[in-house]
Amino acid sequence: MEGPRSPSENELPGVLEFLNKKLRNEASWSIAAEYPTAFSSNNLHNMRIIADEGHVLSHAVLKPLIIKSPHVIFKVGAIGSVVTDDQHRGQGLSTKVISDCLKLATEQSCDIAILWTDLFDFYRRMGFELAGSEISFVVEENYDIPPINLRFSTDTKVSPDAIYRLYSAHSVNSVRTIEETRKFLSIPQTKVYTAWESNGQLAAYAIEGKGVDLGGYIHEWGGSVSKLMALFSFIRAHKNQPYTIICPRHAQNLIQQLQQKPVTMNQGFLGMIKLVNFDQLSAKIKRAFRAEGVADIVLEKHPQHFVFGVGQDLFTINNETDMVRLLFGPVDYRALGMFKEETIQKLEKVLPLNLWIWGWDSI
Template sequence: MEGPRSPREAELPQVFDFLNKKLRSEAPWSITAEYPTAFTPQNIHNMRIIADDEKVLSHAVMKPLIIKSPHVIFKVGAIGSVVTDDAARGQGLSTQIITDCLKSATEQSCDIAILWTDLFDFYRRMGFELAGSEVSFVIEEEFNVPPVNLRFSDDPKVSPDAIYRLYASHSVNSVRTIEETRKFLSIPQTKVYTAWETNGQLAAYAIEGKGVDLGGYIHEWGGSVSKLMALFAYIRAQKKQPYTIIVPRHSQNLINQLQTKEVTMNSGFLGMIKLVNFDQLAAKIKRAFRAEGVADIVLEKHPAHFVFGVGQELVTIEQETDLVKLLFGPIDYRALGLFKEETVVKLEKVLPLPLWVWGWDSI
């Protein structure tokens, strides 16, 4: 048995065959079509396998993302497609391969790692914790919006340049190229809904589905709130059945508008997050606070604990997973009762950190 290691380029067909059988057995397309930026020769150094006698036994892939937010530019190691052959389970192979992905993320100066799973206890043993915020809205009924002079379409042939322009206007997004947007638009089972101005300019877009994942979920969207609401109304009328919109917590204007409609709102976590480079992330957070006029933020790592607070008002945090929730939320600093009101006001200038990974970037 050898690994964890990166596959050799000649091994890629065998690796993809393993993943297709284990993760996409009922799909008529390859998993590479669903993750066109993760499964490429350019990212082969971030793929990990354990093999025995040339047979793939376990796999995971890490895709570094640069995510911009108003306060911090994060480097995030997104981990996915974690699978071990049934006959090789119980030997700790998945643990080994995730550990090696984390090592690679650290070597590539990622601040944090993130993955999406329902195996919470398994990943908690490796230091991951549910954190970040995600809000979903089930659009239960058709609804009306004020009249808008827009033309709506569900034609998937949309210019990636136009999509990219609106996507780039988000306050929190991952750095993409127009070519990457083109690849994402070609993912199987992707539905594209658009709203157009009378002059032919794209006013709003919404993306539903991503291969076998996210069917019935709008996981990517862009445009002003009023035009998005008009597009969402069009989608509900076209589908004639409920669907779900996924929204970051910081998109308060859109959240407020959606709450005025017949919707079911659910709050959840962005994913499972682990710190991989505390010192680098702490330095970024301190710079963000200084930019907001808070020069005495304390965020320190000690051998057995962390110290966090402002000025002389400090708390000791024993577990790194608790610190992850303090930094990324969802958390109400007032409800914690740990800090005075004036300290809470200072902390909330930056925290919880607005981190968001759009659906096309999830792996």
């Protein structure tokens, strides 16, 4: 048994065959078609396998992302496609490949790592915690909108340049290229809904589905709120059944508009997050506070605890997972009763940090 290690170029087809069998057994396409940027030869160095006599026994992959937000530019290590052969489970192989992905994330200067799972207890043992915010709206019924001069389409042949233009307008997004957008548009089971101006310019778009995942979920969208609301209305009428829109917490204008429609709102977590390079992240956060006029922010890591606060109004945080939620939410600082009102007002200038991973970037 050898590894964890990265596969060679010649081993990649065998790794994909292993993943297809374990994770996509009923799909007619390869998992590489769903995650074209993660399972490419350019990302071999971020794939981790444990093998025995040429057979893959366990796998995980790291996909580094640069996330831009108004206050901080994050480097995030997204981890996914974690699977171990049935006959070799219970031997700690998944723990080993994930730990090696975390080592890679550290070496590549990631601030945090994130993954998506329902095995909460398993990943908590490795220091991950449910954190961040995700708000979803189930559009239960059709709803009317004021007359608007738009043409709607379900044609998937959309210019990636036009999608990229609207995507780039988001206040929080990952750095992508137009070529990556082109690859994402070709992911199996992806439905594309668009709204067009009379002059032929793309006004709004919404993406549903991603291979075997996110069916019935609008996980990517772009455009002004009024144009999006019109497009969402079209989608509900076109599908003739409920569907779900996923929103970041900071999309307040869109959230307010959706709340006025026949929807069911649910608040959840962005994913399971782990601090990878606290000192680097702390320096970024301190710079963000200084830019907001708060020069006396305290965010320090000690051998057994963290110290957090403003000026002399400080609190000791004993667990790293608690620190994750304080930084990324969801958290109500007033409900915690930790700080004075003056301190809370200063903290809320930056925290919780606006972090969002769009659906195409999930792994």
